[in-house]
Amino acid sequence: MIGYKKSLSEWQCLSEVKMGRGSPIPPMLRRKIVEQYQKGVSQRKIAKSLKLSSSTVHNIIQRFRESGTISVRKGQGRKTILDARDLRALRRHCITYRNATVMEITTWAQEYFQKTLSVNTIHRAIRRCRLKLYRSKKKPYLNMIQKRRRFLWAKAHLKWTVAKWKTVLWSDESKFEVLFGKLGCHVIRTKEDKDNPSCYQCSVQKPASLMVWGCMSACGMGSLHIWKGTINAERYIQVLEQHMLPSRCRLFQGRPCIFQHDNARLHTASITTSWLRRRRIRVLKWPACSPDLSPIENIWRIIKRKMRQRRPKTVEQLEACIRQEWDNIPIPKLE
Structure with a gap:
């Protein structure tokens, strides 16, 4: 048995989770499937109680039988169109051109990466770079002379x-x-x-x-x-x-x-x-x-x-x- 305990209310909440097509099953739900299987519950009943497809339950149990783990295989799922190196280049570009619109960044990214990219893809990639679009704060323009005089005034007082x-x-x-x-x-x-x-x-x-x-x-x-x-x-x-x-x-x-x-x-x-x-x-x-x-x-x-x-x-x-x-x-x- 897997050493993992959950209250009845938490398991009920898990059973009500609606998974999107192609979305990975949460680890807690995978543990529940394996625990039910180890108790002798049939795969069909497990799928019905947790509102999952029989094939999903079968694949998780088969994975547990073969490797003794419930984790998702590495490389499973759709690959991101922009890898870590691309994201670093995107972040540098966004920081260099802070006032660029998402549309302008998308146009640049398509030419730079030689890939077909949508505005939504770039918007999500910007968030993955831990950046976010904000409304700029307004402040008076200061030239170097004015900045110098402000500094001297502050120093004098x-x-x-x-x-x-x-x-x-x-x-x-x-x-x-x-x-x-x-x-x-x-x-x-x-x-x-x-x-x-x-x-x-x-x-x-x-x-x-x-x-x-x-x-x-x-x-x-x-x-x-x-x-x-x-x-x-x-x-x-x-x-x-x-x-x-x-x-x-x-x-x-x-x-x-x-x-x-x-x-x-x-x-x-x-x-x-x-x-x-x-x-x-x-x-x-x-x-x-x-x-x-x-x-x-x-x-x-x-x-x-x-x-x-x-x-x-x-x-x-x-x-x-x-x-x-x-x-x-x-x-x-x-x-």
Whole structure:
């Protein structure tokens, strides 16, 4: 007898397994066949109880008689069209050309391997290479000079303490759109629901939107301003006077602080820099194309996630929702 024990419920589950044509019989099911055979059960009854063909049961028992094992013979079954060497070449190609489509990879593979290959075959082969197709993350383009400046900026501020970073007043602008049906490109449906209106992704040519300015620090949230009309340096200075200065006084209460904004043109305009010098406002030097370094980007991300959940239908509703979520940001999250 083969030393293998299974509970009755597990054997019942095995007997209900439906094997595809040409699929190998699982080892547990092979052991069950041999055990039944050693108990004197006929091959016909074994096949009927396990819902297998008589020829399958006979072949497994014959294999056990001849070799004393229940394992599948090596080389049994259909060979893969791509061997291990081919898969290594495929993996190198996929890593070299990461943005290639499966169709492009299939065309290359047919020419390189001189074999007839389908898209599904290549797709399965890519998975066998432990690779998977993902949607690329978006990030700002950085040239070598910008990368160097980001590195030097990070190195210069490496020894800043938490208390030092808490003296920074962070500011930024962000654009919010009325989302309509723009929640993503995926929908869960059946094949027959392709023309169901609830499965459509609605889109408009120019969605209604709002440009928002805000500031924050570890002490709390500052003012939020909704831009109306054209944005230029003169209007930006008005926002600084009407919203940034009061926020600085309220959050820091006369303590020294550092103002941060990025290198947008209206921020670096001569009249803007002159106004900041006259007001004796210390400005944090900022490397270009570095939104990921500013914590206020996390605030915008939180609010936009809330907008996707609340789904405002009009610009008025969008503005009200933005202001409400801005005021609801807790101080522990800012710290």
